Amino acid sequence: MFKIKYFNNHLSQGFTALFLGRIIQFTANLLLGLFMPIFFLTKFGYNISYVFLYYLIGNFLYAMVLPWGAQILNKIGLRKSLRASVFLVSSFYASLFLADNYLILFIAVSLTILTLYRVAFWYPFHIDFAKFTDKADRGKNVSLIWASYSFLGIIMPVISGWLIMKYGFNVVILIVIIVYLFSYIPFLNLPRTKEKFAWSYKETIKQFIAKKNRRIIMANTANGAENAVTLIIWPIFIWQLLDGNFFNVGAVSSLIVLAAVILQLAVGKYADIFSKRKMIHWGSGFYALGWVLKIYVLTSFQIFLAGAYHNFAKIFKDTPFDALNYEMMADQGHYVDEYTVIKEMAVNFGKTLILAFAILIALNFGLNWTFILAALASLLVNFL
Numbered sequence: 001m002f003k004i005k006y007f008n009n010h011l012s013q014g015f016t017a018l019f020l021g022r023i024i025q026f027t028a029n030l031l032l033g034l035f036m037p038i039f040f041l042t043k044f045g046y047n048i049s050y051v052f053l054y055y056l057i058g059n060f061l062y063a064m065v066l067p068w069g070a071q072i073l074n075k076i077g078l079r080k081s082l083r084a085s086v087f088l089v090s091s092f093y094a095s096l097f098l099a100d101n102y103l104i105l106f107i108a109v110s111l112t113i114l115t116l117y118r119v120a121f122w123y124p125f126h127i128d129f130a131k132f133t134d135k136a137d138r139g140k141n142v143s144l145i146w147a148s149y150s151f152l153g154i155i156m157p158v159i160s161g162w163l164i165m166k167y168g169f170n171v172v173i174l175i176v177i178i179v180y181l182f183s184y185i186p187f188l189n190l191p192r193t194k195e196k197f198a199w200s201y202k203e204t205i206k207q208f209i210a211k212k213n214r215r216i217i218m219a220n221t222a223n224g225a226e227n228a229v230t231l232i233i234w235p236i237f238i239w240q241l242l243d244g245n246f247f248n249v250g251a252v253s254s255l256i257v258l259a260a261v262i263l264q265l266a267v268g269k270y271a272d273i274f275s276k277r278k279m280i281h282w283g284s285g286f287y288a289l290g291w292v293l294k295i296y297v298l299t300s301f302q303i304f305l306a307g308a309y310h311n312f313a314k315i316f317k318d319t320p321f322d323a324l325n326y327e328m329m330a331d332q333g334h335y336v337d338e339y340t341v342i343k344e345m346a347v348n349f350g351k352t353l354i355l356a357f358a359i360l361i362a363l364n365f366g367l368n369w370t371f372i373l374a375a376l377a378s379l380l381v382n383f384l
Contacts, residue, residue, distance in 0.1 A: 013191055014132030015141060018125065019148075020186035021082075025089075026149045028179040030156035031163075032093075032172055034253055035246065037232045038239050039169055043099040043106075048236065048367065049359050055232055056355040058111050059224075062118045063348035067204040069119030070197035070341050078124035078193045085121035086184040090177045092117055097170065126340045128193055130329040139323040146319065150311075153257035161250025195337045208342045215383045216328060216339075217346045222380030223321065224350030229374035233358060234294070237367050238303050252300055256307035277382075280324070283316030284378050290314075291375035295368045321381055350377070 011019075032039070037051055044050035073081050092113045098106035133141045163172050199207065207213060235249070242248045290310035297306050325343065329336050354377065358370045 012132045013189060014128055014193075017186045017189040017191075018128055018132065019145060021183045022145060023148055023152075024183040024186070025180060026152050027156065028176045028183075030149075030152050031160045031179070032169075032176050033231070034157050034235050034250065035160060035164060035169075035172075035239075037236050038246075038249075039096070039099075041236060041239075043103065048362055051236070052232070052355045052359050052362070054107065054111075055228070056352050056359075058114055059228075059348040059351040059355070061111060061115045063345045063352065065115055066119055066123065066341055066344055066348075067197075067199070067201045069116075070123055070337065071201075073119070073123065074196050078127060078195065079187075079190045081120045082124045082128070082190060083184060083187045085117055085124075086181060086187065088113055088117035088120055090180050093173055093177050093180065096173050122344055123337070123340060124193070126326075126329065126344070127195055127337050128190065130326045130336055130340070131193055131195075132191075133326065135327060138326055139319060142322045142326070143319055146315075146322075150257050154254050157250035157253040157257075158247070159250070161247040164246040197337045197341065198335075199338050199341075204338070204341060204345075207338070208345055213339075213342060216325075216343060219321075219381050219383040220325070220343050220346035221350035221353070222377040222383070224347030225354035225377040226350075226374045226381070227347070228351040228354050229291075229358070229370060229377075232355070233362075233367060233370050233374075237294075237297075240367070241297070241303065242300060248300065252303050252307070255304055256311055277320075277324070279316055279320040281382055283313060283318075283320070284381050286313035287317045288375040288378040291371040291378060294371045297368070317378065317381065 037055075040051045040054055041048065044054070076084075092110055095106060095110040095113060098109065129141075160172060163175075208217060238252065239246075239249050242252070287310065290306065290313050293306045293309065297303055329339050329343070354370075354373055357373055361370050361373070
């Protein structure tokens, strides 16, 4: 394919297709993603425990179903699965319209579709990413994706906040569905990936708890746990702090992201030069400190300061962590799909565990004290 000066080698057709598809999906995700936990909070009678429980069940189901799903995808094929995932995630967003009048039905339908989507998308995506990128540029490839996400994150949350304030969630959900469907087009150019998941369910569990895989499992469990706090608990916390003003939440979030875009690309370049493990070591320490600072946030200005620092530190943690993860997966050769499964299981078990603890902590001490759990999880990624 084509080559940009930033990269050492040409971008493959497979990576280009994945990248363009993800850009479209990022646009859709950022229209609603920040506000999704808040959407559930409003539908569940402002009971935070129910929100955490919904996400907990969803992550646990995905982790448990994935080994079976990977076996089924042997027959469907990874390329077809990625394409089908576009319609599954669109169906998930469509199911959100049931929440007002058919809450129990909505919970059952949405969790079922969400589990199918996650199996159909994340398993093939991670395998293809590892296959379609090379070691010399993998950190830059990761950075290009996340810098693009960050760039869109400058404008989309404030647009979303304004749309929700003016028209409500239903209009935004409809826009998200339409945008998401367009991501099908780049996936038409995906090359075929010849990988077969060879482990039985029993063998998968055996490998998941095997001593030789302990480091990758513990690191990804910790990373999943920390991500759950970032994506679920933090948005609810700042929404409550800003008195439920959707526009202000979106505006502050956009300002926080603004400072991180150029830095993301720079870190990706150095992630391919310097030791990824050393970058993870320092990045995770600074990132853990950010969670501690967030405990004491009380004003919108403090949200901005703590968030800006945290996004700065997050880049130094996540970019080398993701690059090293893909590197380790690619090194597995024909077992790349098997290791993708146990990695994904670890991430979602981490989310499940921290949400279970978060229910207890939020009820007894307050939502902000869940950030201590995220700080500890941030440090544990060093096991990788």
